[in-house]
Amino acid sequence: MERTYVNQLTDRVGELVRIVGFAENQREMGKITFVDLRDITGKVQCVGYQLMNDVTMESVIEIIGEVKQRPEKMINAQVQNGSIEIEVQEYKLLSKAEGLPIMVNAKASNEAEVDVRLDYRWIELRKPEKLLIFKVWTELERAFMEYWTSNGYIEIHSPKLLGAPSESGAEVFEVNYFDRTAYLAQSPQFYKQMAMAAGFEKVFEIGSVFRAENSNTIRHTTEFTGYDAEISYIDSHYQIMEEEEKMLVFALTKVQEKYGEEIKRVLGVELNIPAVPFPKITMAQAKEVLDKLGIKSEKGGDLSSEEERELGNYVKKEFNHDFVFVTDYPIDVRPFYHMRHEDNPNLTKSFDLMYKGLEITTGAIREHRYDILVKQAKEKGMNLENIQFYLDFFRYGMPPHGGLGMGPSRLVMKLLNLESIREAMFLFRNPRRLNP
Amino acid sequence: MERTYVNQLTDRVGELVRIVGFAENQREMGKITFVDLRDITGKVQCVGYQLMNDVTMESVIEIIGEVKQRPEKMINAQVQNGSIEIEVQEYKLLSKAEGLPIMVNAKASNEAEVDVRLDYRWIELRKPEKLLIFKVWTELERAFMEYWTSNGYIEIHSPKLLGAPSESGAEVFEVNYFDRTAYLAQSPQFYKQMAMAAGFEKVFEIGSVFRAENSNTIRHTTEFTGYDAEISYIDSHYQIMEEEEKMLVFALTKVQEKYGEEIKRVLGVELNIPAVPFPKITMAQAKEVLDKLGIKSEKGGDLSSEEERELGNYVKKEFNHDFVFVTDYPIDVRPFYHMRHEDNPNLTKSFDLMYKGLEITTGAIREHRYDILVKQAKEKGMNLENIQFYLDFFRYGMPPHGGLGMGPSRLVMKLLNLESIREAMFLFRNPRRLNP
Structure with a gap:
């Protein structure tokens, strides 16, 4: 017998169906057992007579039964499928849950509980609002890929x-590689330049990046997915920013079309498509703005997380925009391969993109001239031997180019107003956490 | 001035255009310099009068010039854009190539030369036939993602x-992780089961997998991209094979539509869409066939690479098919988490998919019953403490499920009849090679 999904049941009143899923809220009233069955599309109440009393919460069950319209007065309009129920004829316990360590629909009320819920992440992820995060991510990534490939x-x-x-x-991890040491990539930067x-002129990569950063914040993780793009034959970092605006607007529009309503209903978040062009501000201007707002920082030419947040608030207030490009970072906070301004060699042709007060992208036009690149690497005190393989890419013809690296977990976190990056990741890693 | 791509030039005879790319075949005849400019879309001959004599082979140049129809007798029908050329008015050397270590269009004639070309992989990749491999891969992956997401x-x-x-x-790599040891994932197996x-019912992952295998063959690499899929609520490994047939036919059809002609023209390979269902043969039957063919192996219940190849030849001859599923592997060559046949507990409900004589997929229906899973793990001598985090996934409700893992680099290698997996990868890694 074909499986029916829960969200198909309202069209099948009076028919016999087979449904499968997790058991929620098992409860008995005399000879009657009620179980809410939850599959990936929703929940439905199942009613068994002298049946299902061995079903425990979160067990996986299969039910064959008749779809019944519920009596008018019993209809619960607040509940999806509240107008129907299943009268169980046969059922099978496919996998019994015993001694649940956390309740699916509970919430952590302190850090220790957060930790326990991370230990049992797969149970936590059974919440429909958690599932939605990954449905959104899937569509977001599909849309980015559609943008790039088309x-x-x-x-x-x-x-x-x-x-x-x-x-x-x-901040690099070392790997025991046969009789030598290998290093885990902190970004695909050098290789997309290769x-x-x-x-290849225009490339993208979706892949793992690793950072041996000993920080335990809501924004940091030792391993995450990166979206990277690189483009040849450009002569300004503004072209890269324009390209990023296009890909973001394209991807966010696709997410809105597919999940806008569900995001609003389940998470209470209104998804807005940002207007183009996004606001842009140089780092010098940003520092002026922050100075006027009385925000002090010890980050020198970079932005502290407090400064990012305050700048985000300022841009929201002044321009009613969730995004802002901060451009022209000083050379001391940028890597050696960022191109510098001819008329001000202390500034790079680079940018970060902030989204709701959080950095989600770093980009720049790269230095493609071998001699200047070597000079900049020396100035930064780089070990030239270690990077000679990279410098060699520039010796036999290298198109002018630039690109960006984006963190989709941060993007998803801000898009859905999640409290922590942990919530935007399937499984989170930090210096203290390597499990499950 | 907007950039024009080389493949757009034939429509623009008589116009002034700007083109960019790599210089090929620079040659001088008196006061005239000829340069073939190559961009991502093709090549065109550029003619400069007292110009471009400082352009070296593989330098990156920008040219502004007029698109000219070549005299009838000069048209080279064998060459793309053979009917036009560019009369150069201005040019700019964007990046000068000096002391090229390998010629782009040369071929390695021995292993030492192969190695040198791998050292300078980015120059090797400038060959249009190498670029095509990654255009094909891009479309293949896009199509897989389209299949999964839709x-x-x-x-x-x-x-x-x-x-x-x-x-x-x-065969696992160890990582120095702050004050402890971490391990690099050999597959996303445990986590897609999580x-x-x-x-989540149906998931896919495209990601890096790592194997600390000390082999240096044309089929092995210490790091590669894996395609993984896992599906809930199935009860037979035949359902997974059927799903794999669908995704492969979908993806290969998309590749054929987009690049079929180019693959034929550039690589001389005819891309055929495989008929469904694919041939299926049990391991026991396969061994019988191989026995009759006189192929001896010391691999016991598994297939040696020679056996895979011979079986592929046999299937091609008998069924005119490039694919064959080998099913029902003995338990001693399969991991503990593969489900076993009730009526023959020495056989697993598993399969491999061979493509043109090379294994490209392993799949199975998984054992989802905690007690049996633990028993099978013990029998295999697993360290239960190490895998307890995984076993815990099965204690609080686990749908029956199964899935597969596929190696796209092997798929691309066989699809395009490449000699080695090295050619199907952007950059190849084996025990001896970590560079560039």
């Missing part, structure tokens, strides 16, 4: 095991 | 840093 980008999967520490060398040297 | 699958990104070695514990316990 705009001539080629996908790369660059290696995560490197022969030398990439970029700064700090793709430019290969003439 | 069939209700949810995407997960599972962690690659684990607290305990997954699966067997052999998604089943979370009620």
Whole structure:
């Protein structure tokens, strides 16, 4: 017998159906057992006569029964499928849950409880509002991929095991690689630039990045998914920002079309498509604004997380916009491969994108001229030997290029107003957490 | 001035255009310099009078010039854009190539040369036939994602840093993780099963997998991209095979539509869409066939690579099919979590998919009953403490489920008849190679 999904039941009143899912709220009233069956599409009440009394909460069950219209006065309009119920004829316990360590629909009230719920993440994820986060992520990623593939980008999967520490060398994980040491990629930066040297012109990558950062904040994680894009034959970082606006508007529009209503109903969040162009402000201007707001920071030329937040509030108030590009970062807070302004060599042609007060992207036009790149690397005190493999990409013809790296977990976190990045990730990793 | 792509030039005869790309075949005849400019869409000959003599091979240049029809007798029908050329008015050297270590269009004639070309992989990748491999991969992956997302699958990104070695514990890379050891995921197996316990019902993942296998063959690599899918509420491994047939036919059809002609023209490969259902043969039957063919193996219940190849030849000859599912592997060559046949507990409900004589997929219906799973793990001598986090997924309600893991680099290798998996990967990693 074909399986019927719960959200198909209202069309099948009077018919015999087979449904499968998790048992919620098992309760007995005399000879009658009530169980709410939850599948990926919703919940429905099932009524068994002298049946189902061995079903425990969160067990997985299969039910064959008749779809019944509930009596008018019993209809619960607040509940999905509140107008129907299943009169159980046969049932099967497919997997019995015993000694549930957490209740699915409970909430953590302190950090210790948060930790326990992370330990039993798969039970926590049974909440429909958690499932929705990953449905949204799936559509978001599909839409990004649609944008890239329909705009001539080629996908790369660059290696995560490197022969030398990439970029700064700090915050990199070491791997025992046969008789030597390998390093986990902190970003696909060098390799998407290699793709430019290969003439791929426009590339994207969706992949794991690793950061051995010893921080335990709501924004940090030692491993996350990165979206990366790189484009040849551009001459300004403004072209990259324009491209990012296009991909974000495209992807957010797709998410809104598919899940806008559900997001509003389940999470209470109104999803707005941002107006283009996004507000842009140089770092110098941003610091002025923050100074006037009385925000002090010890971050020097960079923005502290408090500054990011306050700048986000300011932009929301002044421009009614959730996004803001901060441009032209000073060289001391940017890596050696960012191109510098000809008329002000202390500033890079770079940007960060803030979304609701949180940095979600770093981008720049890159320095593609070998001699200048080497000079900048030396100035930054880089170990040239470690990065010679990268510098070599620039010696045999390298198109001018630039690109960006984005953190989709941060994007999803802010999009759905989640409290922590932990909630935007299937499984979260930080220095203290490697399980499950 | 807007950039024009090379493949748009034939429509613009008589116009002034701006083109960018790599310089090929620079040659001088008196005061005239000829350069073939190659961009991502093709090549065109550019003619400069007392110009471009400082352009070296593989330099990156920008040209502004007029699109000219070539005299009838000069038209080279063998060459793309052979009927036009660019009369250069201005040009700019964007990046000068000096001392090219390998010629783009040369071929390696021995292993040492292969190695050098891998060292300079980005120059090797400038060959149009190499670019095509990654255009095909991009479309293939896009199509898989389209199949999954339009069939209700949810995407997960599972962690690659684990607290305990997954699966067997052999061939796993160790990572220095702050004050302890982490392990790199050998597959997302345990975590896609966790998604089943979370009620996600159908999931897919595209991500990095790591294997500390000390082999240096044309089929092995220490790091590769995996496609993984897992489905709840099934009761036979035949349902997974049927699903794999659907996704493969869908994806290969999309590739054929977009690149079929180009694949034929550039690589000389005819892309056929496989008929469904694919041939299926049990391992016992396969061994009988191989026995009759006189193929001996010391692999016991598994297939050696020679056996895979010979079986592929046999299936091609007998059924005119490139694919064959080998089913019902003996338990001693399968992991503890594969479900076993009730009527023959020495056989698993599992399969491998061979494509042109190479294994590209392993799949199975999983054992979802906690007690039996623990028993099977013990029998296999697993360290139960290491996998307790995984076993816990089965204690609080677990839908019956199964799934598969596929290697897209092997799929692309066989699809395009490439000689080695190295050619199907952007950058290849084996025990000896961590660079570039």
